[in-house]
Amino acid sequence: MKVKTVVLMRAARDNPVLVILSALAIFFVTPLVGIVDTSLSFQIWFAQIDHDLPSSITYVAFAILFGLFIQLYRYSKNKCIDCGRYAKTGAVGTTFGFLIGVCPACFSFIGFLLPLGGSLFLTAYSPLFLLASIGILIFSINKMGGFRKVSANYKMEGN
Amino acid sequence: MEKLRKKSGSKYIVGGIAAAIVIAVVLFLGINSSSQFIPSAGTTNALQSGVTEGLQVGNTEPDFILVDPQKGQITKQTFEGKPLVIYFMATWCVSCYIGVENFASYYDQSDKNFNVLLVSTDGADTADKLLQFQKVYGRPNWYIANGIPNMINTYHVTLLDTKYIIDKNGIIKWKGSDILDANSMGDVMKKALGV
Numbered sequence: 001m002k003v004k005t006v007v008l009m010r011a012a013r014d015n016p017v018l019v020i021l022s023a024l025a026i027f028f029v030t031p032l033v034g035i036v037d038t039s040l041s042f043q044i045w046f047a048q049i050d051h052d053l054p055s056s057i058t059y060v061a062f063a064i065l066f067g068l069f070i071q072l073y074r075y076s077k078n079k080c081i082d083c084g085r086y087a088k089t090g091a092v093g094t095t096f097g098f099l100i101g102v103c104p105a106c107f108s109f110i111g112f113l114l115p116l117g118g119s120l121f122l123t124a125y126s127p128l129f130l131l132a133s134i135g136i137l138i139f140s141i142n143k144m145g146g147f148r149k150v151s152a153n154y155k156m157e158g159n
Numbered sequence: 160m161e162k163l164r165k166k167s168g169s170k171y172i173v174g175g176i177a178a179a180i181v182i183a184v185v186l187f188l189g190i191n192s193s194s195q196f197i198p199s200a201g202t203t204n205a206l207q208s209g210v211t212e213g214l215q216v217g218n219t220e221p222d223f224i225l226v227d228p229q230k231g232q233i234t235k236q237t238f239e240g241k242p243l244v245i246y247f248m249a250t251w252c253v254s255c256y257i258g259v260e261n262f263a264s265y266y267d268q269s270d271k272n273f274n275v276l277l278v279s280t281d282g283a284d285t286a287d288k289l290l291q292f293q294k295v296y297g298r299p300n301w302y303i304a305n306g307i308p309n310m311i312n313t314y315h316v317t318l319l320d321t322k323y324i325i326d327k328n329g330i331i332k333w334k335g336s337d338i339l340d341a342n343s344m345g346d347v348m349k350k351a352l353g354v
Contacts, residue, residue, distance in 0.1 A: 038338040040257060048253040103253065105319055116280055116317050120249070 008068055008146035011075035018074065023067030026094070027059070030101050048102050055102045058130040062097045065137045069094070072146045086143035093136025100129040214315055219329045221313045225278070225304035228286035233276070233302055240327055242273035242352050247306065247314070247321040249281040250292040254338050258320050259296045264341035265348070266298060273352070278306035280316055324351040 012019050034041035049056040073087050104126060105119040114122070122129065141147065212219045220243075225233050235243075246262065248255035259277065266275065277297060279289060284305055293303045306316075314323070324333040324347070332351040339347065 040254075040261075040338050040340060044254045044257055044338065047257060051253050105249070105252065116311065116319075120281060 004149050004151060006146065007076065007148045007150055008072055008141060010150060011072045011146070012068055014075055015071055019064075019067040019071045021067075022070040023063040026066045026098060027063040029098065052102060054127045055130065058127050058134070059097075059102050062130055062134050062137070065134060065141070066094055066097075068146070069137055069141055072141060072144055076144060076146075083144045086140045089143070090137055090140030093133045093140065096136065097130055097133030100126055100133065102126060214331065214334070216331050216334060218331055220323065220325050220331055223306075223310045223313060225276075225306060225310060227302050227304050228290055230302060233304060235329065237302075238274045238276070238325075239329070242327050243276060243323075243325045244273060244348075245276045245278060245314070245323040245325065247278050247280050247311070247316045247319065248292075249279055249319060250284045250288045251281070252319050255319055256292070256296045258338045259292075261339060261341045262344050263296065263298055265344040268341070269345070269348070273348075275301040277301060277303040278310055279304070280306060280311055280319060282307040324348065326352055 028045075031041040031045035034045070038044070049059075069090050073083060073090075077083055100122060103123050104114075105116070105123040212221055214221070220235055222235055227233050244262070246255075246259060248259060262275070275298070277289075277293065282305065284292075289303045289305065293299075293301060297303065306314075310316075314321075318336040320338050321336045322334065323331055326332050333347060335347075337343075
């Protein structure tokens with residue numbers, strides 16, 4: 001029997017370390033940057049994760065998708081003609097999600113650019129904004145052929 | 160040729176994310192340098208020489224009228240004769256409650272010869288939420304009120320965790336939005352007020 005899988009999973013299996021490292025990098029980039037501002041950066045980050053479960057779950061999903069997206073791009077860049085274009089869309093989604101983060105008013109970067117009311121608004125709806133950036137990432141992955149079914153032992157040309 | 164195009168696509172991703180991080184670091188550094196100090200000596204002279212009202216360190220604090228759910232109406236005259244620390248927060252803000260908890264730790268170790276006013280920046284923070292926040296993270300003799308909309312505008316608060324340290328004469332001695340641990344807060348208070 002022929003076992004089928006999707007390209008995204010096939011790509012992830014090809015280099016799981018890159019997926020994990022990319023996901024961890026985007027997950028921890030906020031407290032890492034925040035350490036410039038306060039030595040309590042990681043304490044606040046973990047407290048925030050613990051405190052706001054809906055945002056945290058969404059952010060974890062966002063980070064995992066980002067890891068998969070990076071590996072898919074690396075895996076398929078020698079084969080896919082339009083990947084560069086859709087990778088740019090994914091990069092926009094990533095930047096958006098990273099900036100909105102979990103709590104823009106208390107622990108992010110976009111808050112500095114907005115009046116207080118604006119960052120409070122973003123914070124109140126941060127799970128929705130994160131869902132939007134997840135949507136953009138899924139769109140890019142789809143356009144890059146990540147959800148295409150292939151046989152489990154399929155290997156893309158050039159890899 | 161095609162390979163070159165794909166390589167540039169990869170550069171876009173890395174470049175875009177790197178740019179976002181660089182912007183974030185620059186902003187953080189900018190904010191970090193926004194904390195201001197003046198030494199406590201000379202405060203009285205500044206007041207006597209007719210210092211203007213404003214939000215810069217060295218100015219007199221602007222007027223305000225707030226309502227504490229337990230203690231009633233509070234104005235800047237309520238705190239005359241004692242230094243005052245104003246802490247802008249929101250009851251749901253994690254960094255705020257960590258900052259307020261740390262400040263409370265410092266407060267417990269200090270001579271307690273100053274007032275503390277917690278001001279919420281969120282109109283949705285009701286009296287119950289404020290009192291609960293004060294009970295859990297603050298101290299009973301502290302003041303708490305919602306600063307929406309007047310005080311937020313008067314004090315030009317753009318970031319949560321903004322703090323003003325005001326001396327007994329009503330002169331702003333320090334302002335900043337850094338989230339500090341108890342020891343660092345002690346150092347700041349010592350430099351600003353000598354307490």
